[in-house]
Amino acid sequence: MMKTNAGRFFEDYAVGQVIRHAVPRTVSGGERALYHALYPARHALYSSDEFARMSGLGASPVDDLLAFHVVFGKTVPDVSLNAVANLGYAECRFLKPVHAGDTLRSVSEVIGLKQNSNGKTGVVYVRTTGLNQHDAPVLDFVRWVMVRKRDVDAPAPETVVPDLAQVVAAERLAIPAGLDFTKYDFTLAGEAHRWGDYAVGEQIDHVDGVTIEEAEHMIATRLWQNTAKVHFDATNREDGKRLIYGGHIISMARALSFNGLANAQMIAGINAGAHANPCFAGDTVRAWSQVLDKAETAAPGVGALRLRLVATKGGAPFALRGDDGKYLPQVLLDLDYWALMPT
Template identity: 80%
Template structure:
């Protein structure tokens, strides 16, 4: 038997370390495709000259390109037989990724819990992405619901990791040399700076994008995400291909430019939930809430903690959860992250 059916829930054990295939060298092609797939236009990732004025040698790759690449490496080993990707925590971007860098991924299983139905379980992994110099560029925890192969397999001892709800601001890693003292607000597209935002403020990003099957399939292949629910329409009872959650994340992040054009770099991922499934034909919109503001030691640079909510067209204004604590059925994504912004 030379083919690989992927891991099932009973194949995971706490402490297990998985080295993921296949390393991938990133080029400018990924940037061009990313900007074609999403309305992405943050200046730091669009212009070498703008990046140079902010202390970089050249424009780094979008932070979510690094995330999708590292994440995609893990799918054949972690979520090939997934029912759903459930959440994220303790994410940090540790080093910028540039064209020519080669990324690979490694994950450690840090928790397992079988579901009460006995047909699936939740697996927690801590994933680290490294470049060609073995330097960590990204780390995060995610948990995913995975099917069982053998319903009679022994129930493992439940281990649920104790995860922090927020990455402390003083543990965020700022890129070496970053300097927003000469930041050009005209070229960035908006005049709003760190001091203009207030905790509790909510921002409607106004615009929407209708998800199409062809774009979702291109994105999923681009990141080498092999999860069956995204490709095989027979893998779900409703006969639909589930839109990759990362596609929704990038779409919402790109839409947030209108109102948060100067939230240039993502440096922390505090938490996230794919609240409801997204399918082809859904129109995605987004709003953000300012959760916290923190100073940094870098010249002219502040950190802003944001809640980014993506929802399907038709949801009430700023809808999130009902009185029962459950997400509104039109909410697709609830993402809590730190970004860097000029003060």
């Protein structure tokens, strides 16, 4: 009897299917330190317990994207082990800060299926919830993945494409209990720019760049226990290259955005996201942002800023799509998210 698992293929999914993912993960302080070693992450709330306490929190949480990567990584063996690519995100809300010592697990529900016209692959839509040791949700999100078929002659399922919100409404953002920026120290945070200094439509070139290294990508992917074959096995792609994990690019771009958005401390939601083009070792990642919207919150001194974060591997900043409406070839990531910052 075969005891190994080749992973799910497109025809193995059904709308309504619920998957409880294996291997819960206890987040440690070492993991937090390694996250800051992998990325130039410098947001003060995630770097200092004292700064976090001054902001109304008991201690510094781990970076929101670290929690996202852990929850995401749990889903890979069941959702995207045989993926061609992770295509996009929607309706992501960060519901509760994660601290060192918390244990995270993931549960997903299949909410959509669509076979591609080539008959060899299909798109699987899942809604994933990350829960802590108290069974309290810490984040949830929708993503869709292009997955290979095991048998190209297997009949196509009924097409179900979920109707997803384009934006997480500002009133649905979960503001961490106790968060208070009325005593915010802008000097310690690194920049003086506050929520009121940003205007809708404003664009920010984050200036800095980081060349992606194979070793760092492999460490990051293993750290999040992401087992997708395209990230590890060079024979899985015709070009013989290992695809850089999209979450690595998200974290790199977010870290680069510190220069110009140092006070965009917490990610409260991800409205949409697309990995526009593949990234490989040797590419140099740069980032720019555009302010899409602003909203007040009920928390003292806290405003929400809706931002588009774009990661590129070259070209002029602020260039996104060509005349044909498609992403330009140098664009790696287009991420629409809400951040919390002092007013």
